[in-house]
Amino acid sequence: MKELIMAKYGEIALKGLNKGTFEDILVKNIKRRLRHCGKFQYMRKQSTIYIEPVGEADLDEVMEKLKVIFGIGALQRCAVFEKDFEQIKDKGVPYLEEALQFATTFKVEAKRSDKAFPMKTPDIQMELGGAILEAYPHLKVDVHNPEVTVTCEIRDKGAYLSAERIIGAGGMPVGSSGKCLLLLSGGIDSPVAGYMMAKRGLIVDGIHFVSPPYTSERALMKVETLCEKLTPYCGDIRFFCVPFTEIQEALRDNCPEEFFTIIMRRLMVKIANKIADAYEYGALVTGESVGQVASQTLKAIQCTDAAAEYPVFRPVIGMDKKEIIEISRKIDTFETSTLPYEDCCTVFTPKHPKTKPVLEEIIKAEQSYDFEPLIEKAIKDIEIKMFRVEGTTEMVEKAEN
Amino acid sequence: MIYLDNAATTRPCDEAVEAAVKTARECFGNVSSLHKLGIESEKLLNSAKNTILKKLSLQGELYFTSGATESNNTILRGVADAYKRNGKTIITTAMEHPSVARVCDLLEKDGFNIIRLSPKDDYNNFEEYVAEHITPDTILVSCMAVNNEIGYKVDTKKLYALIKRKNKSCMLHVDGVQGFCKTALYGDYISLSAHKIHGFKGVGAMYVAKGCRFTPLLYGGGQQKNLRSGTEQIETIAAFEAAVKAYPTDLSHYEKLNSLLRSRLSEMEEVYVNSPDADRGVPNILSFSVMGVRSEIMLHYLEEKQIYVSSGSACSKGKISSVPDSFGIDEKRADSTLRVSFSMANTQEEINTLADEILFGIKRFRR
Numbered sequence: 001m002k003e004l005i006m007a008k009y010g011e012i013a014l015k016g017l018n019k020g021t022f023e024d025i026l027v028k029n030i031k032r033r034l035r036h037c038g039k040f041q042y043m044r045k046q047s048t049i050y051i052e053p054v055g056e057a058d059l060d061e062v063m064e065k066l067k068v069i070f071g072i073g074a075l076q077r078c079a080v081f082e083k084d085f086e087q088i089k090d091k092g093v094p095y096l097e098e099a100l101q102f103a104t105t106f107k108v109e110a111k112r113s114d115k116a117f118p119m120k121t122p123d124i125q126m127e128l129g130g131a132i133l134e135a136y137p138h139l140k141v142d143v144h145n146p147e148v149t150v151t152c153e154i155r156d157k158g159a160y161l162s163a164e165r166i167i168g169a170g171g172m173p174v175g176s177s178g179k180c181l182l183l184l185s186g187g188i189d190s191p192v193a194g195y196m197m198a199k200r201g202l203i204v205d206g207i208h209f210v211s212p213p214y215t216s217e218r219a220l221m222k223v224e225t226l227c228e229k230l231t232p233y234c235g236d237i238r239f240f241c242v243p244f245t246e247i248q249e250a251l252r253d254n255c256p257e258e259f260f261t262i263i264m265r266r267l268m269v270k271i272a273n274k275i276a277d278a279y280e281y282g283a284l285v286t287g288e289s290v291g292q293v294a295s296q297t298l299k300a301i302q303c304t305d306a307a308a309e310y311p312v313f314r315p316v317i318g319m320d321k322k323e324i325i326e327i328s329r330k331i332d333t334f335e336t337s338t339l340p341y342e343d344c345c346t347v348f349t350p351k352h353p354k355t356k357p358v359l360e361e362i363i364k365a366e367q368s369y370d371f372e373p374l375i376e377k378a379i380k381d382i383e384i385k386m387f388r389v390e391g392t393t394e395m396v397e398k399a400e401n
Numbered sequence: 402m403i404y405l406d407n408a409a410t411t412r413p414c415d416e417a418v419e420a421a422v423k424t425a426r427e428c429f430g431n432v433s434s435l436h437k438l439g440i441e442s443e444k445l446l447n448s449a450k451n452t453i454l455k456k457l458s459l460q461g462e463l464y465f466t467s468g469a470t471e472s473n474n475t476i477l478r479g480v481a482d483a484y485k486r487n488g489k490t491i492i493t494t495a496m497e498h499p500s501v502a503r504v505c506d507l508l509e510k511d512g513f514n515i516i517r518l519s520p521k522d523d524y525n526n527f528e529e530y531v532a533e534h535i536t537p538d539t540i541l542v543s544c545m546a547v548n549n550e551i552g553y554k555v556d557t558k559k560l561y562a563l564i565k566r567k568n569k570s571c572m573l574h575v576d577g578v579q580g581f582c583k584t585a586l587y588g589d590y591i592s593l594s595a596h597k598i599h600g601f602k603g604v605g606a607m608y609v610a611k612g613c614r615f616t617p618l619l620y621g622g623g624q625q626k627n628l629r630s631g632t633e634q635i636e637t638i639a640a641f642e643a644a645v646k647a648y649p650t651d652l653s654h655y656e657k658l659n660s661l662l663r664s665r666l667s668e669m670e671e672v673y674v675n676s677p678d679a680d681r682g683v684p685n686i687l688s689f690s691v692m693g694v695r696s697e698i699m700l701h702y703l704e705e706k707q708i709y710v711s712s713g714s715a716c717s718k719g720k721i722s723s724v725p726d727s728f729g730i731d732e733k734r735a736d737s738t739l740r741v742s743f744s745m746a747n748t749q750e751e752i753n754t755l756a757d758e759i760l761f762g763i764k765r766f767r768r
Contacts, residue, residue, distance in 0.1 A: 213698055213700075249765075
């Protein structure tokens with residue numbers, strides 16, 4: 001008996017003539033994630049990718065990996081039979097034992113896309129259901145609220161029987177929408193923001209600012225751990241670590257205290273602009289949510305946006321902290337995010353930050369000191385790491401620009 | 402590297418490393434085994450016991466544990482349980498390590514009456530102050546010999562005498578982690594740790610005076626007279642013994658380093674020493690506050706210069722430690738505290754380098 005996994009498209013199924021491009025990217029992403037799980041044969045048909053192991057493979061592990069790949073709407077692990085009902089019944093019913101042994105209710109759902117198959121859909125459902133009841137007398141049929149739904153699909157290439165169907169990660173395949181640069185602080189919100197943009201098909205790379213000795217080695221390690229935790233969703237993450245101490249000290253010494261945070265954020269955005277120029281990012285992403293802190297008021301956002309040369313995406317802008325935390329727990333970044341290490345954002349926090357800054361005033365204060373040479377220096381001293389899907393990390397040489 | 406965080410942990414000395422390796426290679430037997438290899442291990446265990454008791458200059462029993470946290474947990478819970486019929490009151494101090502303080506919190510929930518006394522309320526006569534609070538209902542006093550954050554020292558022998566004069570059946574537990582090998586220790590129960598005196602992490606001991614009981618925390622194979630089950634970690638115990646033997650008895654080097662650092666600090670503006678003077682403190686720990694510079698910033702700055710010290714208090718991480726307050730150190734001062742703790746390997750030159758770097762740090766960071 002052959003077992004395989006069907007990965008059914010989410011949104012891609014709705015695409016028109018360019019559907020093929022999206023499919024290519026999705027298949028490429030899947031192949032990359034499964035590289036260390038064994039050998040597989042891939043086939044695309046009827047808005048489904050058939051992933052069939054060639055030789056040994058742990059399908060439980062494969063399901064776990066596929067579950068978090070964006071672009072997949074649903075996953076079904078199934079046994080393949082010839083399109084002969086007697087065979088489906090004889091071999092298929094024992095195959096279902098694992099899924100049915102602890103259940104009390106079930107139903108059978110049949111789909112017949114190959115209309116040449118002699119039985120009609122309701123007949124398949126009834127016959128197969130009867131056979132299951134006979135084999136597993138502890139079960140009852142419940143068509144409204146079954147614990148297990150057994151599906152039997154009669155498709156072009158064969159009959160597929162399954163009792164394990166899970167919802168996929170949804171969204172668009174990562175890499176199908178372009179590249180963005182995520183400003184990662186180490187808090188709860190920014191990893192969630194990165195996850196959400198990856199869901200829409202963007203390649204997400206990270207930029208982080210460090211201010212030793214104001215911030216510790218552990219604060220950086222924490223952000224790197226967050227990158228590692230995001231790779232199953234986002235794929236490889238390029239990580240830019242910007243030395244920010246001198247800029248922050250210059251800011252402290254030359255600008256009014258109440259503007260610290262806003263100007264600091266503007267300077268971060270300016271550095272991100274330059275990285276985006278050099279590495280061709282199409283957007284910046286932040287984890288800001290309106291009203292959460294002083295730098296996230298409308299006026300403050302207007303001031304930081306004015307420094308940006310790219311669109312700034314803020315996918316959690318309208319979410320409550322509770323909702324953001326819920327996602328961060330789901331993607332397992334919450335516990336890392338809440339480790340108590342000081343990050344560069346809180347180093348020189350003013351006692352009374354301006355909540356309604358006026359852009360002209362901010363620009364004037366910012367211009368009282370020439371940050372440009374320090375920005376250039378910081379960019380020159382950036383360290384770049386690559387966090388790979390496979391769980392490895394490597395230092396990367398800077399691109400010449 | 403200049404390592405000045407010896408109250409946190411120490412580098413295992415060569416003698417300890419060699420003893421551990423030798424034991425692991427040649428004498429790895431299970432103390433409970435009936436054969437020769439087991440007997441050899443038992444001999445090592447007894448020898449370590451005697452060496453440590455000799456160092457303490459005390460007679461009684463010694464049980465090896467996984468460290469002082471286990472010792473403190475075992476003694477506090479075990480003594481409370483064994484003597485609960487005599488009374489319900491336990492006296493402790495506000496300067497204790499969390500492995501004593503948190504257990505006291507739990508005992509409080511279990512219905513014990515916990516009294517927490519602060520040295521600030523009678524800094525110079527703290528022993529008398531503690532003894533004053535003893536009633537017939539008091540079953541246990543738990544007091545550390547040397548405070549880990551500022552080096553404040555309690556005369557445990559004096560405390561012991563005062564307690565017994567008030568209530569013969571009241572027990573004294575001394576957390577001797579920072580005091581061991583540095584000052585005299587006395588009590589009915591004493592907790593010890595190896596890694597503070599150049600032994601390994603993961604091994605400690607509890608001293609128990611003759612006739613003093615406690616209910617064990619761990620149950621199992623009945624090792625160590627049924628009071629601490631679990632196979633004795635003979636390799637690290639042998640290293641513990643070697644470290645005790647190797648620990649110098651002449652501690653005047655600490656005094657030299659201490660007074661050098663004090664004199665350098667006294668030249669700096671708005672730098673205050675938190676540690677007590679020599680009569681109330683140990684010389685190997687010196688805590689001070691560099692006003693206007695948060696501990697963590699100075700700590701990470703020194704770290705960049707490969708100088709390792711401690712921030713001495715966990716205030717800035719949102720956890721408010723009650724320890725600085727128990728000495729009357731206010732929040733602002735606690736927030737800019739640095740703790741320097743010496744080993745015999747530290748030199749005067751290193752202390753001068755530290756002081757120079759602190760001066761640079763002040764220039765750069767003071768606000």
